[in-house]
């Protein structure tokens with residue numbers, strides 16, 4: 001039995017696609033979800049002796065399930081760029097983990113394949129917001145500037161589709177999106193012929209247009225905090241919206257609040273782009289917070305702690321402010 005497990009964002013989809021173009025497994029069971037659903041190996045409880053490929057989800061977050069699958073004689077290929085912690089020592093585990101902030105899973109797969117399907121690696125890298133690495137990987141392909149711009153748009157659209165609270169928020173389930181790319185060895189052909197791209201492109205522009213009308217709910221010299229309504233369009237666009245706001249004001253920290261169904265807030269935080277630090281420090285000060293130094297979040301912030309959040313936001317990012 002073959003099982004392919006992949007993060008439901010651009011990087012996860014492109015990494016798997018590159019691998020399967022080189023080594024097709026048409027009967028593989030596919031396991032994926034929205035971008036934030038990273039505990040994917042839990043879904044394989046009880047599976048024995050399968051050939052499993054895992055892409056673009058943190059090993060550390062899946063450690064327990066991974067070890068029990070390895071003990072149950074599964075052969076596992078694990079490729080990722082998130083924090084892994086110690087890699088379990090098993091003969092039947094092949095791990096290629098590189099947490100360098102300038103790389104992503106698609107680029108690691110590209111290296112493993114000797115550049116065999118690297119146009120898709122470029123798409124995955126753009127999707128993960130690694131523009132410099134993406135342009136670098138694109139150089140070897142000698143593409144025109146307009147073709148590279150197309151790969152960038154594709155990466156961003158695939159990435160955009162991965163956000164959302166659950167798959168029902170999304171235009172396409174990540175599984176369907178992956179199935180849609182399978183027939184296309186060349187992403188530029190996919191861009192031209194796929195019937196799903198126009199829907200994704202229109203959805204993206206509509207969502208961004210709605211989001212653009214929202215002003216900050218709090219604005220200081222330290223940063224800006226926005227709130228978007230608890231609706232599917234806002235959940236879909238949250239990641240791209242945060243990136244865009246951060247690019248608008250690279251010297252400021254940014255926060256985005258969205259209500260959860262239980263009344264608490266889901267919070268996402270971006271450190272200032274010119275000083276990508278401390279977003280995790282801020283979020284870890286709250287029970288359900290976590291993340292990386294540049295981008296972090298809190299899963300459910302009780303509304304009565306909102307003022308404490310604002311204060312801590314300004315303390316943490318104020319302390320370290322780069323004066324201009």
Ligand SMILES: [Mn+2]
Pocket residue numbers: 011012056081104105128
């Ligand atoms: Mn990734």
